[in-house]
Amino acid sequence: MQESLDITPEAVNQAAEAMIAAKPAYRDLIAFYGRIFAAQEDARQRIRLEPVVIPEDLLAIRRREQLPLLPVSEMAYDPAAAGVLLGKICRIAVDSGTGLSNSARILSLKSAGMDPLFRDFLNEDESGMTRAAAGIGVDPQALAFFLYHSLRPALRCCARQLSGFLTGAPVWEQGYCPICGSPPGLSWLEGDGQRSLFCSFCWHKWPLRRALCPFCGNRDQERLLFLYSDEEPEYRVDACASCRKYIKTVDARVLARRSYPPLEQIASLHLDIKAAEQGFSAGIPVSPPF
Ligand SMILES: [Zn+2]
Ligand SMILES: [Zn+2]
Structure with missing residues (x-):
């Protein structure tokens, strides 16, 4: 069966229901992530990103050396859309009654000032993230979870735009991502x-x-x-x-x-x-x- 990542929120829900029927032991986990992924697909339709520009000379070097196109820290995102999605994902997590609920409740009260945290996350600034988590009073791993899932639709949009730079490039034979270098x-x-x-x-x-x-x-x-x-x-x-x-x-x-x-x-x-x-x-x- 053909898969697609770009599907409607309803189609994500249908996939989640089909999975629950096939794997009932994962019911709660699938239901939780299904709601988050559906919210992300919904958010994706409204994301607006400035196209990332890679100078020709830099592009030529990266292609020749089989280097990824862009470090994660330079990927584009839409701060307003990420903030709105963060609020939705926090509500899903509060409803879930899981170990993430408490962090979600605290984060959902913090309506402003999240943009530097999105940036710290993309910069993989672990000490900044740990300090921020302690300041807010949430678990650092939970904070990273919420930030990543709020950014994920934008990261996919950004990756899609960047994939245009791969057209005509030598065959990629590496095990890491040709776009961002992640495993x-x-x-x-x-x-x-x-x-x-x-x-x-x-x-x-x-x-x-x-x-x-x-x-x-x-x-x-x-x-x-x-x-x-x-x-x-x-x-x-x-x-x-x-x-x-x-x-x-x-x-x-x-x-x-x-x-x-x-x-x-x-x-x-x-x-x-x-x-x-x-x-x-x-x-x-x-x-x-x-
Ligand atoms: Zn190996
Ligand atoms: Zn990647």
């Missing part, structure tokens, strides 16, 4: 078995050969392993015996329900547990703060 969060098989990776940060999707570890570049087929179970033919774990990292893979060719890749990535924690039991570690942080 992949999910692997996707479709069509005639072509593999693509989704960036864990900007969700840009890029094709990458199957026999290649995206984390260490290992191409030795003998050292690339697959963990799977017959009960879930749509999922597998691609693990690397060289760097001991893994990435979760969705085989969209056998997925019979509507899907939304970020939901598949979250509601498959049993695969993370299985990989950890075999001694592999995730290429990106596993547990969503929930």
Whole structure:
């Protein structure tokens, strides 16, 4: 089944309902993230970004050296839209009654002055973020969660604009995102078995050969392993015996329900547990703060 990241909020809800029917053990997790992703798809339609300009000479160097187009710190976002979305996501988290509810309640009272925090987050300024979290009285990990999810639709819009710079570029054979340089969060098989990776940060999707570890570049087929179970033919774990990292893979060719890749990535924690039991570690942080 063909996936798309750019779908309507209603379609996100339908994907969430189909997932809950197939995986009832994840009901609460899927319902929570489904509401957040639907709010993001709704927000995406109103985001206005100034196009990012990359000078020709810099672009030529980055293409030649297989460097990502832009550091995360320079990605564009819409502060007003991010602020509005933050309020909505806080309300969803308060309603959820999860471990995030308390931080959400505190953050939702802080209606102004969030823009420097969005900037600190993109600058990966950990000490600034820790200070800010302490000042507000919220957990730093929860703060990062709310900031990221409020920025995510803009990051995707920005990545889409930037992807225009990749047209005609040499084939990208790296395991990190050609747009922002972040590691992949999910692997996707479709069509005639072509593999693509989704960036864990900007969700840009890029094709990458199957026999290649995206984390260490290992191409030795003998050292690339697959963990799977017959009960879930749509999922597998691609693990690397060289760097001991893994990435979760969705085989969209056998997925019979509507899907939304970020939901598949979250509601498959049993695969993370299985990989950890075999001694592999995730290429990106596993547990969503929930
Ligand atoms: Zn990216
Ligand atoms: Zn590896």
